[in-house]
Amino acid sequence: MDIMATPPRVLNSLAxxxxxxxxxxxxxxxxxxxxxxxxxxxxxxAAFIIYMFWIGARYLTPAFxxxxxxxxxxxxxxxxxxxxxxxxxxxxxxFTVPIATAAGVYLQEYARPGRxxxxxxxSAESLATVPSIVMGLFGLLVFVYLFKWKFTAxxxxxxxxxxxxxxxxxxxxxxxxxxxxSFREASMGIGATKWQTILRVVLPSAIGRxxxxxxxxxxxxxxxxxxxxxxxxxxxSTNSPYDINPFHTAETLAVxxxxxxxxxxxxxxxxIGNGSALVLLIMVLVFNISARVGGRALSKRLTGRPx
Amino acid sequence: MIDxxxxxxxxxxxxxxxxxIYYGAFHAIKSANLNMKENSxxxxxxxxxxGKSTFLRALxxxxxxTPGARVTGRILLDGExxxxxxxxxxxxxxxxGMVFQRPNPFPKTIFENVVYxxxxxxxxxxxxxxxxxxxxxxxxALWEExxxxxxxxxxxxxxxxxxxxxxxxxxxxxxxxxLMDEPASxxxxxxxxxxxxxxxxxxxxxxxxxxxxSMQQAARISDNTAFFHLGEIVEVGTTNQIFTKPRxxxxxxxxxxxxx
Numbered sequence: 001m002d003i004m005a006t007p008p009r010v011l012n013s014l015a016x017x018x019x020x021x022x023x024x025x026x027x028x029x030x031x032x033x034x035x036x037x038x039x040x041x042x043x044x045x046a047a048f049i050i051y052m053f054w055i056g057a058r059y060l061t062p063a064f065x066x067x068x069x070x071x072x073x074x075x076x077x078x079x080x081x082x083x084x085x086x087x088x089x090x091x092x093x094x095f096t097v098p099i100a101t102a103a104g105v106y107l108q109e110y111a112r113p114g115r116x117x118x119x120x121x122x123s124a125e126s127l128a129t130v131p132s133i134v135m136g137l138f139g140l141l142v143f144v145y146l147f148k149w150k151f152t153a154x155x156x157x158x159x160x161x162x163x164x165x166x167x168x169x170x171x172x173x174x175x176x177x178x179x180x181x182s183f184r185e186a187s188m189g190i191g192a193t194k195w196q197t198i199l200r201v202v203l204p205s206a207i208g209r210x211x212x213x214x215x216x217x218x219x220x221x222x223x224x225x226x227x228x229x230x231x232x233x234x235x236x237s238t239n240s241p242y243d244i245n246p247f248h249t250a251e252t253l254a255v256x257x258x259x260x261x262x263x264x265x266x267x268x269x270x271x272i273g274n275g276s277a278l279v280l281l282i283m284v285l286v287f288n289i290s291a292r293v294g295g296r297a298l299s300k301r302l303t304g305r306p307x
Numbered sequence: 308m309i310d311x312x313x314x315x316x317x318x319x320x321x322x323x324x325x326x327x328i329y330y331g332a333f334h335a336i337k338s339a340n341l342n343m344k345e346n347s348x349x350x351x352x353x354x355x356x357x358g359k360s361t362f363l364r365a366l367x368x369x370x371x372x373t374p375g376a377r378v379t380g381r382i383l384l385d386g387e388x389x390x391x392x393x394x395x396x397x398x399x400x401x402x403x404g405m406v407f408q409r410p411n412p413f414p415k416t417i418f419e420n421v422v423y424x425x426x427x428x429x430x431x432x433x434x435x436x437x438x439x440x441x442x443x444x445x446x447x448a449l450w451e452e453x454x455x456x457x458x459x460x461x462x463x464x465x466x467x468x469x470x471x472x473x474x475x476x477x478x479x480x481x482x483x484x485x486l487m488d489e490p491a492s493x494x495x496x497x498x499x500x501x502x503x504x505x506x507x508x509x510x511x512x513x514x515x516x517x518x519x520x521s522m523q524q525a526a527r528i529s530d531n532t533a534f535f536h537l538g539e540i541v542e543v544g545t546t547n548q549i550f551t552k553p554r555x556x557x558x559x560x561x562x563x564x565x566x567x
Contacts, residue, residue: 112374182411188372190424190480191401200427205414
């Protein structure tokens, strides 16, 4: 057969045939289904937030938010727990962010592709999947027993660092790998050193994605309980409810929420539980939004336009 | 290869002798010899994959950044070998600037893009930086278009403007040689003609080496031309000679469009 022969013409009019109609119907159906799936996420979040406010909003009084917790009687507050949540969060970020950034920079910018790099990535990914309760037991053995620190904010923060470091390192590495090589070439091409290139071009270009990674980690730290129960303890500092010494017990809000629902003997468990849950939710939302706004502003300052 | 006295300009700025370039086991450039004259434009032409960009990148030691790439032979800048053990790639790339195929401005403001080089080389005086910025943008024929929005993102500029910004960024460090790797291939005809006019003006102060796949462009803007084919430099001469009286059969076949 002559392969150059013109095939017979199949379309004789401009009106859509039944085959075209079926394909267009499938196209429209797919669009609707995908839209519904995507919208359901927004709907779920909205429903969840509304429900949390519904059950918890009435308990959010100044006495509850800023008050001290009670051991046995009704009417306890959660002031020190909120403080401890932020305290441990900040302490953890102080450890996690620089190490994760440095490790991510090393992996992406310095390590040659090969055995060592693969081993580091494999180790990080394995570490990232360790259940937080296991990491909590590890923290118990090392910080509480071996170092004889007892339950401390520092021990809790270090355990959370171990828990989150691998993930943040991978996020940093991914963020750096998304920076096009053409930026590096342009910088090196006018005589910048590798370090200048990383510091002035690569990191500023990756800051948006890195901020997102830090926000996600921070959300996990806020909500973490299992790793903290065995390391930071189930009570607030005995010296002062707002203790700045990292070597004292530091019960966070998430741990307090778990504790009141399981171990506590106070009569108003529902009030404290629902109220705490709402405060925790608001804290995470506020942190998330402000970190995004801050990250965007930082990105705009560094790059001249929002990321 | 013979240096005929008809070659334009007198002193040799960059001299490549017996340069071989390998990517792993692949022999990309085979004993290339090329003299690039001061204050002139040398065009490197040839079909895709002939090694012209590979050769250009060797002139700036950009292959240092590619794992597995290896360069042998000598490349002299004012008589000094840029591959000598004592030669510092940071200093070499300061003296020899590179403009790439795709415009690659940093995601920073226009001002920060231009003064990036001076800043990394230690200039901190704000007045001086402002002056360098204006001078470089004027040289790159971009000043009039951007002078009112120096603090806007460079990414908001058009492709042609971005490429002139990249040229300004290179000019700001005051290099002696400017290497250009198909600088207009991603641009429309109007932006291309602006870049070409600019190259014509730049040669009074700089030595320009440009890779181009467009023979018309090479004919329009260059003084000397080297024809690359399959990793070898087939023929070097004045642009006029290469395009009117090529000595080599392969050059003639390429120029007349018989392959490429």
